[in-house]
Amino acid sequence: MVKAIRIYENGGPDVLRYEDMDLPAPGPGEAQIRQHAVGVNFIDVYFRTGLYPPPSQPFTPGNEGAGEVIAVGPGVDTFKVGDRVAYAGTIGAYAEARNIDVKFLTPLPESVSYETGAAMMLKGLTVEYLLFRSYKVQPGDVILVHAAAGGVGLILCQWAKKLGAFVIGTVGSEDKAKLAREAGADAVILYRQEDFVARVKEITGGALCHAVYDSVGKDTFPGSLDCLRPFGTFVSFGNASGPAPPFSLGVLSSKALFVTRPSLFPFIADQARLREMAARLFDVVTSGAVKIAIHSTRPLAEAAEVHRALEARATTGATVMIP
Structure with a gap:
């Protein structure tokens, strides 16, 4: 028996119930891990509300965590009891312990804490995948990062800067602007006070951007398209303000724009690719070029309050819950 967050029906944060849950022995190809830390992401909200359908109900949300292997199922020889591991991409993270298919697991270096x-x-x-597999950023590229002070945004700004890009970020407050600048953003736009399209034109001298990375959705579309130069790429990877509305492909033709809507799960479905992506991530973090900003650590029991803050856009950096 372990403590976990369970969802019995879609809805607001109040549907997140903290309760006891049976945990069987790990099955074939699975490991059982005691979770030392659980990541929080906006995709958790999508599953809670039903925008993304869960595999079944009731279910335990959460797609990211880190911990220690405490048991392995039949046929598992790639991990052993005591191994430090981290993962992303499979639902069920909001729990003290869980069973997980080992194809999702990555060894966690000793130099990286469970929280990180x-x-x-x-x-x-x-x-x-945004920087290397959706639009491959090159030195000198101009990119626009929406929600630049969020968990993804702060990593994206730092890593893109290391690759030699000129980074423009949009944020909702002066405090968030400071965080984005510290993460390497060359210019920051306060989207609540300024027309971000006009400011991008001003900042770039009318040249506009090679790529726009947009996790906001409805509130920034179609303005994001107007920030792109000819042959530019619009990368939509989230819907924090709601899904972007349908549009005619004809609007792309005047500047021959490229549009893509990737997601993490197809990229990490192949274990060899996952290991390659994780190795690149660990390298850039352990070198110090990218710092992981954890701005809030909360008990797992407070998941509802965490979701309220996330949906109110009151968070910066990463939030981690401790089971």
């Missing part, structure tokens, strides 16, 4: 591991896997692997 839980805060970095989903967000960091997301940034890896």
